[in-house]
Amino acid sequence: MKPAPAVFDAAAARAEFPALSRKVGGKAMVYLDNACTALKSARMSRTLAEAHELWGSCGGKRSTHLLAQEVEERFQAARSAVAAFLNAERPDDVVFTSGTTEGVNLVARGFAFQGPRREVVVGAWEHNSALLPFVEAERRGECVLRVCPVRAGRLDLDALEGLIGDKTALVALARSSNVLGGALPAAQVSKMCRRRGARLLLDDAQFLSSHREDVRASGADFVVFSAHKLGGPFGLGVLWGEERALNALRPAKVGGGTVKDVVLDGGRPTPVWLDAPMRHEAGVPNIPGALAFAEALALLDSWDPAAVRAHVAGLVRRTVTGIARVAEAALVGDPAALEEGSLAALRSAHPSFSVKDFNLYLNHELPGRFVAARAGEHCAHLLHASLGLKETLRVSFFAYNTAEETDLFCAALEGYAKEACR
Numbered sequence: 517m518k519p520a521p522a523v524f525d526a527a528a529a530r531a532e533f534p535a536l537s538r539k540v541g542g543k544a545m546v547y548l549d550n551a552c553t554a555l556k557s558a559r560m561s562r563t564l565a566e567a568h569e570l571w572g573s574c575g576g577k578r579s580t581h582l583l584a585q586e587v588e589e590r591f592q593a594a595r596s597a598v599a600a601f602l603n604a605e606r607p608d609d610v611v612f613t614s615g616t617t618e619g620v621n622l623v624a625r626g627f628a629f630q631g632p633r634r635e636v637v638v639g640a641w642e643h644n645s646a647l648l649p650f651v652e653a654e655r656r657g658e659c660v661l662r663v664c665p666v667r668a669g670r671l672d673l674d675a676l677e678g679l680i681g682d683k684t685a686l687v688a689l690a691r692s693s694n695v696l697g698g699a700l701p702a703a704q705v706s707k708m709c710r711r712r713g714a715r716l717l718l719d720d721a722q723f724l725s726s727h728r729e730d731v732r733a734s735g736a737d738f739v740v741f742s743a744h745k746l747g748g749p750f751g752l753g754v755l756w757g758e759e760r761a762l763n764a765l766r767p768a769k770v771g772g773g774t775v776k777d778v779v780l781d782g783g784r785p786t787p788v789w790l791d792a793p794m795r796h797e798a799g800v801p802n803i804p805g806a807l808a809f810a811e812a813l814a815l816l817d818s819w820d821p822a823a824v825r826a827h828v829a830g831l832v833r834r835t836v837t838g839i840a841r842v843a844e845a846a847l848v849g850d851p852a853a854l855e856e857g858s859l860a861a862l863r864s865a866h867p868s869f870s871v872k873d874f875n876l877y878l879n880h881e882l883p884g885r886f887v888a889a890r891a892g893e894h895c896a897h898l899l900h901a902s903l904g905l906k907e908t909l910r911v912s913f914f915a916y917n918t919a920e921e922t923d924l925f926c927a928a929l930e931g932y933a934k935e936a937c938r
């Protein structure tokens with residue numbers, strides 16, 4: 517029998533995040549919008565400020581004076597820290613991007629679609645960031661899109677297997693949905709891809725806040741995610757891939773820092789690209805962001821991953837139970853799948869229950885407190901359309917959330933339903 521994971525000390529984690537003890541408009545905050553972005557720790561924010569103050573010079577292998585050398589050393593150390601977090605083979609397998617969105621765009625624009633192998637399979641649960649770059653690639657005539665449906669709150673793996681064929685170039689899927697949660701069985705999906713010679717891109721934007729990814733064990737060719745959803749800074753993300761896969765991507769964002777040389781070929785300026793990661797990191801990199809992200813990862817590393825996972829799954833379970841008690845609202849998705857993620861979403865199940873109105877209630881009607889949740893389509897329009905929903909209300913958790921906070925949300929749900937519908 518597996519030993520039970522240690523109990524996660526959420527109170528100690530909370531102490532690291534000053535925003536949690538701040539009042540907004542005179543009200544204490546219950547922050548349940550972590551799928552949008554996690555709050556930022558004091559130590560990460562200090563590192564970000566310090567990086568600007570002390571190392572505000574360019575590194576990125578450009579200038580070579582002593583300060584630039586020091587900056588470059590720290591920047592590469594941050595790359596190594598990210599590589600270690602992912603169990604990547606080499607630091608150079610980590611490309612710094614501006615976020616998940618840019619990572620997917622780099623793959624969608626740079627992928628070498630060849631011959632009849634032009635199909636891209638995505639899930640109906642994709643976030644627009646991971647969907648639209650391929651919609652646009654299809655519009656440019658570079659690929660043909662196939663959409664794998666969602667069944668009973670999960671990506672339909674039988675349908676997926678049927679969709680991956682000899683024409684499939686790339687399968688691009690969220691590892692965890694920003695509405696339905698879940699944890700895609702990456703190794704199984706990767707086997708389906710390998711059998712058919714297709715590449716696999718995993719969008720880990722919603723996965724890494726309460727899971728660890730071992731990129732080598734995942735069987736993926738590319739993994740993308742955003743630092744800000746892990747308590748890191750805004751404007752930084754990662755595209756991971758092995759050397760060959762990254763070098764096979766055409767540089768899609770071009771500019772300074774990406775070339776060994778620009779030669780004249782038949783009188784035309786012709787770039788000689790550097791190898792990855794540099795060929796994909798055009799422009800002066802976000803060095804302070806990378807340094808601060810390494811600090812955010814050090815905080816995550818100081819927590820027991822199994823304890824964090826059990827803690828967050830417990831918060832989801834508690835929320836799911838609370839939602840089930842209110843007849844006027846209904847859970848979106850499958851409870852077991854939701855528990856594998858870090859969020860829960862609900863929809864109206866009564867003509868007088870309005871998701872928008874409930875969101876206002878959470879902000880304005882709770883004495884001395886407000887709950888920061890998210891109402892809308894969460895940039896998952898395709899999923900909402902496929903579920904026949906216009907909007908949902910989502911609460912999403914990070915390690916610092918507590919059972920008391922989920923209970924407060926569930927009590928608010930009961931209170932609102934009573935007021936609006938009974």
Ligand SMILES: Cc1ncc(COP(=O)(O)O)c(C=O)c1O
Binds near residue numbers: 617721
């Ligand atoms: C599953 C998923 N993919 C991609 C993104 C886009 O992330 P970013 O806006 O940080 O690029 C999000 C953001 O919510 C997401 O939930």
